Amino acid sequence: TNVCKAAIEGAIVATGYAEIKLQRALANYGPDTEVAFPTTGYELPFISGLGGDKVTKLGELPSVLNKYKKNIQHKYDLEHAKLAGETTAIAAEIIEALKYVEEEKPYEDEIYMGFVNDKILREYGIDLVDFTIPGEAVIMGKADDPEKLAEMINELQSMGILTFLCDEVVDQAVDQGVKMGVEFYTLPLGHFTQVVHAVNFAMRSALAFGGEERGDYDAVLDYIRERIRGFVIALGDQDEVEMAAQMAASHLGMPTITNQDDVEEIEDRYIVEEDYDEMVQLGLELRDIHIEIVDIPVPITVGAAFEGQQIRSDDMYVEFGGQRTTAFELVKKRDKDEVEDGNVELIGPDIDEVEEGGQLPLGIMVDIYGRDMQEDFEGVLERQTHHFCNYGEGLWHMGQRDINWIRISKEAKEAGFTIKGIGEILYAKFKSEFPSIIDRLQIRLITDQDKVEEKLEEAKARYDKRDERMEKLSDESVDVFYDCTLCQSFAPDHVCVVTPDRVGLCGAISWLDAQAAYEIDPAGPNQPIELGETIDEEKGQWEGCNKRTEKESGGNVTEVNLYSMMESPMTSCGCFEAIMAMVPEANGIMIVNREHGGQTPVGMTFSTLAGSVGGGNQTPGFMGIGKTYVTSDKFIQADGGIARIIWMPKEFKEQLEDDIKQRAKEEGLGEDFYDKIADETVGTAAEEILPYLQEKGHPALDMDPLM
Ligand code: SF4
Ligand code: NI
Ligand code: NI
Structure with missing residues (x-):
């Protein structure tokens, strides 16, 4: 008809x-x-x-x-x-x-x-x-x-x-x-x-x-x-x-x-x-109608007020990821037919199938269809899982991508909270916070080991794809940087300045992500920074970054060098993927990643270090970073760059092997520089690794004094 x-x-x-x-x-x-x-x-x-x-x-x-x-x-x-x-x-x-x-x-x-x-x-x-x-x-x-x-x-x-x-x-x-x-x-x-x-x-x-x-x-x-x-x-x-x-x-x-x-x-x-x-x-x-979900069907309270709350291991009923089990989170744009709006599904065992204090693997898959959804938005939306999960009273989230870490408290479990509840919260929050780009949303929570591993491959391919796009850009090739104040709920003075060569310290907000976030929400936590006058090219200091940091830190931080950790370094919240710290004995620096549980040459483990570095303060000589900053060509260039790295955990070093070798070549350090970096198999105290560095002829030993 x-x-x-x-x-x-x-x-x-x-x-x-x-x-x-x-x-x-x-x-x-x-x-x-x-x-x-x-x-x-x-x-x-x-x-x-x-x-x-x-x-x-x-x-x-x-x-x-x-x-x-x-x-x-x-x-x-x-x-x-x-x-x-x-x-x-x-x-x-x-x-x-x-x-x-x-x-x-x-x-x-x-x-x-x-x-x-x-x-x-x-x-x-x-x-x-x-x-x-x-x-x-x-x-x-x-x-x-x-x-x-x-x-x-x-x-x-x-x-x-x-x-x-x-x-x-x-x-x-x-x-x-x-x-x-x-x-x-x-x-x-x-x-x-x-x-x-x-x-x-x-x-x-x-x-x-x-x-x-x-x-x-x-x-x-x-x-x-x-x-x-x-x-x-x-x-x-x-x-x-x-x-x-x-x-x-x-x-x-x-x-x-x-x-x-x-x-x-x-x-x-x-x-x-x-x-x-x-x-x-x-x-x-x-008709572009978006429904606000007011009542989230979970037995716990959900609100930004709970964001800063911690769950200690004694108070936790079950945990996921945190290097104890396989875990990841992935936001992915999908076709219309692939997404059934409102479908929140648990695949695998639920909370009552583990004992108190136990662990489970967890894959969080957030599938989005939207007429105005773009692939570029995935990273930004994915970062929100961190915040939305933390909104749940008795729910705690740390990290991102495949190094995330989630805990459910005993109290939440007693109130009747189940793993599916994580999905209910994410569903409601995503729908109500991003109505203009999300038409259909489904959440899959996977706690079955084999399935988590299978889907992890899909997630990794996606992370790689996002990172590759980023590699083509550099700080010189753009007119604006972005700030990120998303973590101010934890660290009120903290401001990340996100540039093509320096990912946000959580590793989850690249310059492209920040740009996308600004497009999604022009009044949101990522705002463009007009650079203005270049104050110090070597240290990476711009008038625009200083002013913005001053404004967003409530006047507490007035100067920031993007390419230095020794002088006016960027502040750290608590989300950093890795921490750099100077090792004066070796005239160099070490970098420890979140996944590494052991001792380091500065006499502190990652978590002890995290306690002294975080909170939105500038701590010269110490700095939280996103992993990919290590192999950026702007990596602490004012302090001597990659040649300063004297120690990294073995696994972390191997993750970055190709890129470190590539960067070493570019810097004229030779490919064997990679082998000059000590790891925990060499030692975990300055005096243990010094002989190794001397024997290998590590370039840091001959550089200008760090301080
Ligand atoms: Fe933004 Fe920095 Fe927090 Fe990442 S760590 S969400 S970039 S403020
Ligand atoms: Ni955060
Ligand atoms: Ni943070």
Whole structure:
């Protein structure tokens, strides 16, 4: 079926029917008989709002109908179909108005409401135009699966969408026990032309709350298209008049989603979707409606207030990752069909299958489909898992990517919190914080060892891909850097300056990520820094970075050198992937990564060091960094660069092997420089490694004194 053609023919039928009814009414009651809907100040609202015709008497109706009838032409295109739809709505409003001429209360004994009065308008219309009510749905026709229909209405109710029902679906919903009435945001209009009451409700909202003048055709239509985010769901076979009504909706900016299999779709306006479960979601997406999730179904409190809270090993029930088990987190953009919105799934054993104080592997996979979602956004969104998890009282998160570490407290477990709850929190938070880019979201939590390992490969490939894109950029090739103040909930003075050559110290925010984050949320925690005057090229000091750091640290840090750890180094929060520390005895520095549990040549383990480095302070000689900064060509260039590295844990060194060798070559240190770097197999105290460095001829020993 061609919808445009059907709509034009439907308009002819509808106007013909209205004409007959009107003539009969005129013959029976006379032209001076009053015509009005009960309890409204807007006469016949659609007629009045659209063309400014303030009809109060029967005798005024024929000229109105004729005025719009002229717009019906046998041109089967979208423009003419929409005008035919408009005429059909005029005709329908006349037909409905005549019922109130014949009877004072035409719907009294039925479940149908008919005209929706101004009291309801005042109560709900304002919420509709300021999006407190996120949208409006009109369901018409007959469902071939009444249970699915009921599910659909329940879903709309749970989202707080104002839903109008018309035709058989009303009776079907009643049979299914669906709750009905204004308090349930579900209005059963009637059986046929009553659908026009959804239209005149929208019209009155524009007049009442938009302040549009009656008859200001373009302004009124624009207001409705913009502010009433409605859509139509047409179930079962639709006749020509119904299709005409749907084109009237289209004229008001409301698309129709139908399960008829024999109609020609009109892009973004008349869409075929045979799966009941998908129809509402599609409507939301077409109208860009985003539902705020207020109640997160978990037995613990969720809020930014809990972000700084720690969970010590004594208080923990179960932990994941943290080098004890395989774990990772991955946010990935997916195709529409791959994502079932709201699906939160646990694959593998749950919390009650481990003993208190136990461990499980965990893969967190966040799958996103969005019309405006970009692959570039993945990294930024993924970083949010850190913060969102920490919002849960009794939930703790550290690290990122495949070195994350999560704990659930005993208390949370006692309250009934399960692993799935992590997914519920992430689902709710992602949906409400990033409504403009996330249309569909599903969360998979994997605690099955084999499956975690399998998916870890997918995640690693993704991390690599992101890193590769970054490698092509350098600090000289860009005009702006970005700051990151995301961690100020932990470390209020901390500011990361993120540049192409220096990833944020968590390793999770690259310059590209910061740029993407700024694009997603221009008022968010990543703001561009105009560099301004270069104060010291060698040390990496710019006027712009100084000013921003001063502002964001509340005046506590006034100068920052991006390429030095000895003089005005960047501050550290607590999220660093690795810590660098000077080893005065060797005139060099050591770097220890978070994963390394053992002793280091400065006499402290990673966690002891972390305690003295973090918190948003500048601590010359010590600095938290993202791993990839080690092999950046700006790596502490003011302090002597990569040649200063005298010790790293073996595993960490091996992770960076190729890049270290490459950088050493570039710096004229020779490829064997890699072997000159000591590790824990050589020793974990300065005096143990010094002989090794001397024997190998480590370049640091001959460099200018570090301090
Ligand atoms: Fe941002 Fe730095 Fe925190 Fe990473 S460590 S989230 S870059 S402030
Ligand atoms: Ni953080
Ligand atoms: Ni941090």
